[in-house]
Amino acid sequence: MIELVILGNGNVACHLCSVFEKSNQVLLVQNYNRRGMQIPNCNVPVVHKVNEIRSADIYIIAFGDNSLHNLSNFKTLKGLVVHTSGATNMNVLNTFKNRGVFYPLQSFKKEIPVNFNDLPIAIEANSSFCEKLLLNLAKSISKKVYSINSKQRKALHVAAVFANNFSNFMYTQALDICNEHQIDFSILKPLIEETIIKIVSNSPKDTQTGPAIRKDSLTIQKHLDILHSEKQKKLYQHLTLAIQDYYGKEL
Amino acid sequence: MIELVILGNGNVACHLCSVFEKSNQVLLVQNYNRRGMQIPNCNVPVVHKVNEIRSADIYIIAFGDNSLHNLSNFKTLKGLVVHTSGATNMNVLNTFKNRGVFYPLQSFKKEIPVNFNDLPIAIEANSSFCEKLLLNLAKSISKKVYSINSKQRKALHVAAVFANNFSNFMYTQALDICNEHQIDFSILKPLIEETIIKIVSNSPKDTQTGPAIRKDSLTIQKHLDILHSEKQKKLYQHLTLAIQDYYGKEL
Numbered sequence: 001m002i003e004l005v006i007l008g009n010g011n012v013a014c015h016l017c018s019v020f021e022k023s024n025q026v027l028l029v030q031n032y033n034r035r036g037m038q039i040p041n042c043n044v045p046v047v048h049k050v051n052e053i054r055s056a057d058i059y060i061i062a063f064g065d066n067s068l069h070n071l072s073n074f075k076t077l078k079g080l081v082v083h084t085s086g087a088t089n090m091n092v093l094n095t096f097k098n099r100g101v102f103y104p105l106q107s108f109k110k111e112i113p114v115n116f117n118d119l120p121i122a123i124e125a126n127s128s129f130c131e132k133l134l135l136n137l138a139k140s141i142s143k144k145v146y147s148i149n150s151k152q153r154k155a156l157h158v159a160a161v162f163a164n165n166f167s168n169f170m171y172t173q174a175l176d177i178c179n180e181h182q183i184d185f186s187i188l189k190p191l192i193e194e195t196i197i198k199i200v201s202n203s204p205k206d207t208q209t210g211p212a213i214r215k216d217s218l219t220i221q222k223h224l225d226i227l228h229s230e231k232q233k234k235l236y237q238h239l240t241l242a243i244q245d246y247y248g249k250e251l
Numbered sequence: 252m253i254e255l256v257i258l259g260n261g262n263v264a265c266h267l268c269s270v271f272e273k274s275n276q277v278l279l280v281q282n283y284n285r286r287g288m289q290i291p292n293c294n295v296p297v298v299h300k301v302n303e304i305r306s307a308d309i310y311i312i313a314f315g316d317n318s319l320h321n322l323s324n325f326k327t328l329k330g331l332v333v334h335t336s337g338a339t340n341m342n343v344l345n346t347f348k349n350r351g352v353f354y355p356l357q358s359f360k361k362e363i364p365v366n367f368n369d370l371p372i373a374i375e376a377n378s379s380f381c382e383k384l385l386l387n388l389a390k391s392i393s394k395k396v397y398s399i400n401s402k403q404r405k406a407l408h409v410a411a412v413f414a415n416n417f418s419n420f421m422y423t424q425a426l427d428i429c430n431e432h433q434i435d436f437s438i439l440k441p442l443i444e445e446t447i448i449k450i451v452s453n454s455p456k457d458t459q460t461g462p463a464i465r466k467d468s469l470t471i472q473k474h475l476d477i478l479h480s481e482k483q484k485k486l487y488q489h490l491t492l493a494i495q496d497y498y499g500k501e502l
Contacts, residue, residue: 064465065469066469087462087470105438105442106442109458109460112449112453112458114445119445120441144441146438154473154474155429155432155434156432156434157470158477158487159434160439160442161461161474162421162422163421163422163439164442164443164461165459165463166421166424167421167443167446168446168455168458168459168460169455169490169497170417170421171413171414171418171455172455172456172459172497173410173413173417174455175455177409177413178407181402181406182403183403183407184397188371188407188411189450190357190369191371191411191415192414192415192451193447193451194357194365195414195418195419196443199419200443202363203426204419204422204426205426207360207363208419209360209416210416212412212416213416216315218316218317219338223408223409226405226409227409231496231497235489235490236409238486238489239420245482246420
């Protein structure tokens with residue numbers, strides 16, 4: 001049984017507490033957070049003083065990225081200490097003898113449930129012993145565990161911003177345009193789902209369609225005429241030019 | 252039995268020929284295309300001279316948008332004449348007594364199969380008689396048929412560009428970043444699928460996460476440092492600013 005303490009009460013910390021509390025291979029000993037807030041949907045004992053943190057095999061520090069650069073309060077922690085940040089190097093934990101990274105590749109919101117079973121977890125550790133321990137921890141909740149180094153993880157984090165945050169913002173623009181013209185956004189949902197099905201079985205590079213890649217200037221102009229918001233127009237133009245530039249040599 | 256002729260041999264025309272050939276309620280009489288090319292996976296008789304086009308109840312003109320503005324060669328067509336363009340007004344067909352629009356809301360590629368059953372089709376016609384005929388045609392292949400006017404359809408077409416073309420381009424950027432760093436793109440697929448599941452059950456407006464909306468300038472700078480391509484950097488910056496501006500009042 002791996003003994004685990006989770007530090008933090010943000011989105012990632014809350015989801016991790018909730019899933020590890022249910023695992024048979026892990027004992028979730030404690031949660032620490034500064035204000036001693038209870039974790040939603042989780043009965044784990046919570047402490048708010050550093051000196052009350054109990055000993056464990058692994059400590060997951062699920063703080064915001066900016067808080068990872070000052071961990072001097074936690075220097076007494078023994079065991080394997082890991083952070084959960086995609087964009088932060090493992091060496092931010094250099095003061096700890098046993099260190100690593102436990103990066104669940106998902107966009108977390110507290111109120112939206114997460115299926116950890118299929119959720120990729122990227123791990124890294126500073127020794128093969130620590131890596132094995134972390135691998136066992138990750139495999140207790142997910143079928144998809146990958147060992148990758150800090151540089152790859154950072155690149156993966158940027159890729160995830162494009163694949164998740166930026167694409168989501170495109171869907172928000174689509175929603176706003178529908179609302180403005182009294183169109184039910186659900187008309188677009190099959191198209192969105194189909195986009196994803198195509199990507200999973202093909203490469204997105206090969207599934208690009210639309211007026212930008214066709215260099216259909218008539219349609220592009222019509223679209224710009226319909227968009228009322230100057231910001232939306234600029235976004236449309238920037239993306240259209242970027243697509244044309246990207247496929248330029250092939251067109 | 253509705254008698255149908257389909258004009259054109261582009262992506263939309265080919266998929267429509269293929270699905271209507273299988274329909275029990277529709278008789279696909281003919282395909283016309285300029286060069287008399289056979290339609291892949293479809294046994295419909297093909298003609299390339301306008302005077303060989305046979306009479307039918309409905310003619311679907313599935314030409315590119317730019318070709319819809321010069322249809323004088325086809326002025327002898329009797330019956331209901333419709334185009335398939337999301338971005339083109341119905342009145343481009345004003346020389347035809349019975350006219351309409353049959354707009355399947357999907358991004359078509361010839362080699363990728365389409366499930367028409369769940370594919371939304373937006374229709375418009377210039378009389379209730381024509382609208383009913385078009386409704387029957389659309390319902391013979393899809394469960395999701397919507398009557399919308401030309402202005403709404405244009406807006407829907409722009410929304411679809413954001414929801415499909417632009418989001419797809421984001422996935423392509425993610426793929427390129429993964430390839431550059433020897434990361435298997437499939438690590439990102441669960442995240443992409445989860446993004447879509449969230450949108451279908453929530454509003455994308457409420458599911459936005461990431462460094463842009465968090466105004467996490469440290470991570471944003473790290474990401475810009477990792478991106479090698481100047482174009483990718485500019486795209487990242489434009490989208491980050493657009494997200495921050497959009498959510499600005501709420502942050």
